[in-house]
Amino acid sequence: xxxxxxxxxxxxxxxxxxxxxxxxxxxxxxxxxxxxxxxxxxxxxxxxxxxxxxxxxxxxxxxxxxxxxxxxxxxxxxxxxxxxxxxxxxxxxxxxxxxxxxxxxxxxxxxxxxxxxxxxxxxxxxxxxxxxxxxxxxxxxxxxxxxxxxxxxxxxxxxxxxxxxxxxxxxxxxxxxxxxxxxxxxxxxxxxxxxxxxxxxxxxxxxxxxxxxxxxxxxxxxxxxxxxxxxxxxxxxxxxxxxxxxxxxxxxxxxxxxxxxxxxxxxxxxxxxxxxxxxxxxxxxxxxxxxxxxxxxxxxxxxxxxxxxxxxx
Amino acid sequence: xxxxxxxxxxxxxxxxxxxxxxxxxxxxxxxxxxxxxxxxxxxxxxxxxxxxxxxxxxxxxxxxxxxxxxxxxxxxxxxxxxxxxxxxxxxxxxxxxxxxxxxxxxxxxxxxxxxxxxxxxxxxxxxxxxxxxxxxxxxxxxxxxxxxxxxxxxxxxxxxxxxxxxxxxxxxxxxxxxxxxxxxxxxxxxxxxxxxxxxxxxxxxxxxxxxxxxxxxxxxxxxxxxxxxxxxxxxxxxxxxxxxxxxxxxxxxxxxxxxxxxxxxxxxxxxxxxxxxxxxxxxxxxxxxxxxxxxxxxxxxxxxxxxxxxxxxxxxxxxxxxxxx
Numbered sequence: 001x002x003x004x005x006x007x008x009x010x011x012x013x014x015x016x017x018x019x020x021x022x023x024x025x026x027x028x029x030x031x032x033x034x035x036x037x038x039x040x041x042x043x044x045x046x047x048x049x050x051x052x053x054x055x056x057x058x059x060x061x062x063x064x065x066x067x068x069x070x071x072x073x074x075x076x077x078x079x080x081x082x083x084x085x086x087x088x089x090x091x092x093x094x095x096x097x098x099x100x101x102x103x104x105x106x107x108x109x110x111x112x113x114x115x116x117x118x119x120x121x122x123x124x125x126x127x128x129x130x131x132x133x134x135x136x137x138x139x140x141x142x143x144x145x146x147x148x149x150x151x152x153x154x155x156x157x158x159x160x161x162x163x164x165x166x167x168x169x170x171x172x173x174x175x176x177x178x179x180x181x182x183x184x185x186x187x188x189x190x191x192x193x194x195x196x197x198x199x200x201x202x203x204x205x206x207x208x209x210x211x212x213x214x215x216x217x218x219x220x221x222x223x224x225x226x227x228x229x230x231x232x233x234x235x236x237x238x239x240x241x242x243x244x245x246x247x248x249x250x251x252x253x254x255x256x257x258x259x260x261x262x263x264x265x266x267x268x269x270x271x272x273x274x275x276x277x278x279x280x281x282x283x284x285x286x287x288x289x290x291x292x293x294x295x296x297x298x299x300x301x302x303x304x305x306x307x308x309x310x311x312x313x
Numbered sequence: 314x315x316x317x318x319x320x321x322x323x324x325x326x327x328x329x330x331x332x333x334x335x336x337x338x339x340x341x342x343x344x345x346x347x348x349x350x351x352x353x354x355x356x357x358x359x360x361x362x363x364x365x366x367x368x369x370x371x372x373x374x375x376x377x378x379x380x381x382x383x384x385x386x387x388x389x390x391x392x393x394x395x396x397x398x399x400x401x402x403x404x405x406x407x408x409x410x411x412x413x414x415x416x417x418x419x420x421x422x423x424x425x426x427x428x429x430x431x432x433x434x435x436x437x438x439x440x441x442x443x444x445x446x447x448x449x450x451x452x453x454x455x456x457x458x459x460x461x462x463x464x465x466x467x468x469x470x471x472x473x474x475x476x477x478x479x480x481x482x483x484x485x486x487x488x489x490x491x492x493x494x495x496x497x498x499x500x501x502x503x504x505x506x507x508x509x510x511x512x513x514x515x516x517x518x519x520x521x522x523x524x525x526x527x528x529x530x531x532x533x534x535x536x537x538x539x540x541x542x543x544x545x546x547x548x549x550x551x552x553x554x555x556x557x558x559x560x561x562x563x564x565x566x567x568x569x570x571x572x573x574x575x576x577x578x579x580x581x582x583x584x585x586x587x588x589x590x591x592x593x594x595x596x597x598x599x600x601x602x603x604x605x606x607x608x609x610x611x612x613x614x615x616x617x618x619x620x621x622x623x624x625x626x627x628x629x630x631x632x633x634x635x636x637x638x
Contacts, residue, residue, distance in 0.1 A: 027567075031590040061615075119507040183443040183507030185611035189567040189588045239355075243513040264513045266356045286509035289385075 004134060005311040008210050009173075012111040013049040013100050014199060018070050018167050019287070020057025023187040024179055024195045025115030031196070045207035049109070053096060053167060056088060061185050063287050064089055070114075073169050075162040078103060093167075101170040104161055111135070112171035113202055115195060118180035119286045120295075121250040123151035124198055127176040128168070130158045130224070135173035137305045138215055139205055146201040149194050150179075153253055154222040155281055155298065181250075184286060209310050217307040223253065223279055223298035230292040232263055232271055241265055244284045244294060256280050256297070263294070329458060330636035333534040334434040334497070338373045338424050339523060341439040343394050343491050344612070345381025346508040349519045350439025356520075370530050373433070377420060377491060380412060385509055387612050388413055394438075394500075397493050399486040402427060417491075425494040428485060435459065436495035437526060439519060442504035443611045445574040447475035448522055451500040453488045455480040459497045459533075461544050461630045466529045467522055468544075474503070474518045477577065479606065479623065480548045501526075505574075508611060533635050541632040547577070547604055547623035554617040556587055556595055565589055568609045568619060576606045580622065587619070 014032060016025025029050050035043060036050075052058060054069045065088050072078075072093035078101075082091055100109045118125075124147055128136040137154070144152040155178075161169060168174025177198055179191050209215060231240035242263035248256070256262070256273050263271040278297040282288060285295075339357065341350025357374040376382060378393045389412050396402075396417035402425075406415055424433045448471065452460050461478065468476040485493065492498030501522060506515045533539065555564040566587035567573075572580070580586070581602045587595040603622035607613060 027564075027590050030563075034591065119510055181507075183505075183611050184509065185614065186443055186507075186609055187564075187567045188573060188609070189570045190573065192567055192590065193570075193588075240511070243352075243511045243516055246513045246517075249513060264517075266352055266516065284510055284512070286507050289510065 003214055003307045003309050006308055008310045009110040009206055011047045011109045013109050015051040015053045015114045017058040018053040019063045020054050021061050021063050021184040022117035024117050024192050027187055071165045074165045097170055103170040109171045112168040112174040114168045114176045116176055116178045117182045118178055120180050120252050120282045122180045122252045125153050125155050125178040127155045129164050130156045131161050134305055134308050136175050142205040143201050147198050156222050156224045212310050214307050214309045217305045220303045222301050222303050224301050225296045225298045228293040228296045231294045252281050252283050253279050328632040328634050331633055333635040334530050336371050336433045337435045338433045339437050340375045340377045342382040343377040343438055344387045345378050346385050346387050347441040348511040349441050349516050351382050370534055394490045398489045427494045433495040436492045436498035438492045438500045440500050440502045441506045442502055444504050444576055444607050446504045446576045449477050449479050449502045451479040453481050453483050455546050458633050460499050462539050465544055470525050478544055478546050480546050538634040541630050543627050543629050546628045547625050550622050550624055552618045552621045555619045576608050577604050580605050
């Protein structure tokens with residue numbers, strides 16, 4: 001197969017605290033800054049910008065103060081007018097777009113690696129958009145080989161760039177690293193360690209790529225999100241009337257088949273799944289209750305990626 | 314007269330007679346994001362069990378902090394479950410008084426007054442923790458035979474989750490939590506569960522435990538004798554904070570992977586306790602092996618607590634029977 005030639009990567013950002021209560025990133029970003037102070041910029045193969053994305057939310061240890069920052073990066077919101085009543089996070093998104101973008105232009109930073117946690121049992125999940133170039137998919141392939149302490153999987157969102165709403169869509173090749181399970185507001189050492197390992201692996205890959213070596217392609221397994229399922233809700237109060245069934249809880253990425261238990265109501269009845277066989281992801285994420293999501297459903301898709309090689313400028 | 318002397322003087326075959334528990338309260342949502350209790354209280358209220366009178370006990374079901382529950386936060390202005398000391402319950406209320414202090418005084422009127430004859434006989438206050446603690450009954454007494462017998466009953470009957478008894482040695486006036494308002498009371502703490510979400514297995518365990526507790530109360534009130542025996546009691550000795558940056562006060566380490574999730578496993582001097590973000594281990598420097606619990610509870614970061622440490626001892630409990638018969 002033909003080797004695809006891509007430009008050398010010059011600039012990268014590692015972002016944490018996009019959600020202020022997802023603590024791995026909140027602590028890993030300052031740790032990278034400490035390494036920079038102690039050992040100098042030369043320790044990294046690429047110019048690295050470290051960002052604490054939502055400082056106000058971090059200070060209050062909340063996901064957001066007015067609006068979920070990680071839904072503010074659509075092209076429409078990035079170009080909306082700012083007034084006195086504009087939520088803080090929309091303004092902050094536009095600042096980040098100036099710093100790291102502008103999105104969808106030649107000046108945008110090459111790579112954003114945005115660090116997140118989830119209460120779902122998702123190990124290390126690399127999240128990217130289907131419009132992403134081969135760089136993101138190669139990064140996933142490399143992470144899957146190098147990070148062995150937890151399962152590593154690829155989740156893809158089939159959304160065009162202008163509608164892509166999350167921070168990493170500002171860069172040319174952006175990925176979110178989602179690590180779980182970890183409660184919000186908690187930092188677990190084991191999760192911190194594998195996230196640190198993953199960020200180091202991303203840097204290693206960039207070094208290899210930028211050196212001009214051919215990076216072998218291959219087949220990858222991805223999970224393409226199709227839709228989400230909400231909790232059964234009380235028609236009057238709109239509150240959930242059931243919890244994720246014990247047999248589904250923690251079974252992220254396993255196959256959910258028609259007839260499998262999905263929810264257990266608080267009065268003890270089982271609600272079964274009735275759709276096509278699909279893979280549930282983000283099962284019982286605390287932050288998604290208010291978004292009406294009990295879990296996403298994804299279809300497993302094999303993707304073939306070509307070998308790539310950096311072309312020198 | 315202290316407990317040991319009391320036991321020694323009493324004939325071991327004597328059954329201790331205690332007043333029946335005529336009024337019991339089940340409270341949830343004392344912390345608004347600890348959802349097992351919130352949903353359990355909602356289910357009980359939906360089934361019109363706001364105040365059920367089933368001879369021989371009245372059970373009152375209470376949503377302790379409705380504002381915090383509505384926003385799914387631990388508290389809105391100050392931690393409600395620290396507002397029940399004698400001093401705070403008699404605090405003069407003004408426009409500036411935090412909501413939770415006012416609410417604590419309302420709950421004290423409804424379920425207390427604390428320390429009086431009118432107080433609810435037994436308060437069971439439902440909580441969740443991010444720590445791997447199974448089910449714990451947390452009380453201020455290591456010789457409250459009612460609480461200890463309920464613990465023994467749960468330990469015998471609950472197969473899916475370990476049940477333990479934790480004792481905080483505070484005098485009644487300084488006891489700060491809602492359960493201290495009743496003549497007898499405990500926090501029923503179940504974990505691990507992240508705040509803001511509900512795990513089905515944890516909800517089911519809590520539901521089972523509350524039902525077992527109420528069944529025990531009815532049996533006790535109807536005159537059954539409960540045979541004595543012993544219960545392992547974990548008595549709080551001290552807490553340990555995270556290592557922090559001396560200037561910013563921000564934590565510089567996480568609980569060590571060797572300690573994470575090992576609540577109630579003995580921690581020895583020299584054992585790893587924290588792992589700094591730059592990779593160094595911090596070891597336990599105490600002289601005495603102690604039992605850790607509430608390891609990595611998310612809401613305790615702001616209180617300066619990474620874990621608690623306890624001594625464990627076996628407490629002998631007498632046979633008891635309600636004094637109605």
